[in-house]
Amino acid sequence: MDRKAAEAHLDELWQRGRAFLGSRYAIMGGAMTWVSERHLVSAISNGGGFGVIACGSMTPDLLRTEIKATQELTDKPFGVNLITMHPALTDLIGVCLETKVGHVVLAGGLPPGGAIQKLKDGGAKVMCFAPAVALAKKLVRSGADAIIIEGMEAGGHIGPVSTSVLAQEILPAIRDVPVFVAGGIGRGQAMLGYLEMGASGVQLGTRFVCATESIAHPNFKKAFLRASARDAMPSVQLDPRFPVIPVRALVNDGVKKFNEMQRQVIDRFDKGELDMKAAQLEIEHFWAGALRRAVIDGDVDSGSVMAGQSVGMVVKEQQTAEIIRDMIEEAISALADRRTGRAAGAER
Numbered sequence: 001m002d003r004k005a006a007e008a009h010l011d012e013l014w015q016r017g018r019a020f021l022g023s024r025y026a027i028m029g030g031a032m033t034w035v036s037e038r039h040l041v042s043a044i045s046n047g048g049g050f051g052v053i054a055c056g057s058m059t060p061d062l063l064r065t066e067i068k069a070t071q072e073l074t075d076k077p078f079g080v081n082l083i084t085m086h087p088a089l090t091d092l093i094g095v096c097l098e099t100k101v102g103h104v105v106l107a108g109g110l111p112p113g114g115a116i117q118k119l120k121d122g123g124a125k126v127m128c129f130a131p132a133v134a135l136a137k138k139l140v141r142s143g144a145d146a147i148i149i150e151g152m153e154a155g156g157h158i159g160p161v162s163t164s165v166l167a168q169e170i171l172p173a174i175r176d177v178p179v180f181v182a183g184g185i186g187r188g189q190a191m192l193g194y195l196e197m198g199a200s201g202v203q204l205g206t207r208f209v210c211a212t213e214s215i216a217h218p219n220f221k222k223a224f225l226r227a228s229a230r231d232a233m234p235s236v237q238l239d240p241r242f243p244v245i246p247v248r249a250l251v252n253d254g255v256k257k258f259n260e261m262q263r264q265v266i267d268r269f270d271k272g273e274l275d276m277k278a279a280q281l282e283i284e285h286f287w288a289g290a291l292r293r294a295v296i297d298g299d300v301d302s303g304s305v306m307a308g309q310s311v312g313m314v315v316k317e318q319q320t321a322e323i324i325r326d327m328i329e330e331a332i333s334a335l336a337d338r339r340t341g342r343a344a345g346a347e348r
């Protein structure tokens, strides 16, 4: 197969995702709190992908400012990621509709009743994360226009199941809406693999952190460039009585102190020096503000350096458009090689 045919085949594979997002390529830049702001989001959309603003703990006014600033930097479509447990969710939805954001990603648990419908009635397309087949079906019944599945290889908050297993379980079961696959995708060959399994597109986070346009602190980027897959580990829960939300991040002093702190808190609880609620709060509060400290202030020793296992494939700072081009090139040459009977990447 020549290059032109391979390009056409790739376009066909993710046609549904491209049409849904309105972008040249069905590559979403997953929202990353503190990282996915106007500069990176517009660079991803201008590079042919689909950027997503991370609303995180922004107020409605801050979100409005960020959306408008992003609209100044790109005339291409982009989305907004809202965390469902945000106390001002209704107002944030209002801001997305008022500023005519085309796509809203609802993250962080099942969306409250009415949120999906309100967005749709206002003209936005709604994307929801589904951690299992049954939930994916329920979300589609509730009106989700697309589903994102994210495996435990991803950076940030994670579920227990790997991307490859979720893809095998969910892609064949959900045909009514486009499904985007996230978690552990670092190269175009893997992206192509999920498209061939039935995905309409992919979502990448870790791979975009070291983009030139990303405002992540140079220390944060250096930590990424130095790390390999095995350095990006899920947070550890020491005691089932005190749940810890699993977060994948680079192991640093902060992670070691967190484990030590858990041990001490559990010890004090067992001795009756702390009640259950106080103990749980100490554990929950440990990481408050820690992602900002790492991403913005550059404290990568005690801050939270959230990163996915694909961090080992981040080897240099690169323009966003170049990262996207590399992914496309890898997918196209893998396709061309495969069709001529050569193993992808084999010497010619």
Ligand SMILES: Cc1cc2nc3c(=O)[nH]c(=O)nc-3n(C[C@H](O)[C@H](O)[C@H](O)COP(=O)(O)O)c2cc1C
Binding pocket: 029, 030, 031, 032, 033, 035, 054, 056, 081, 107, 108, 150, 153, 154, 155, 156, 157, 182, 183, 184, 185, 203, 204, 205, 206, 207, 305, 306, 307, 308, 309, 310
């Ligand atoms: C530093 C960092 C922060 C993240 N913050 C969020 C977030 O605020 N909301 C969200 O839905 N996902 C968040 N994610 C997940 C990404 O949106 C994306 O789904 C994930 O990074 C994809 O997997 P990958 O890292 O293997 O590419 C974050 C990921 C990273 C690495």
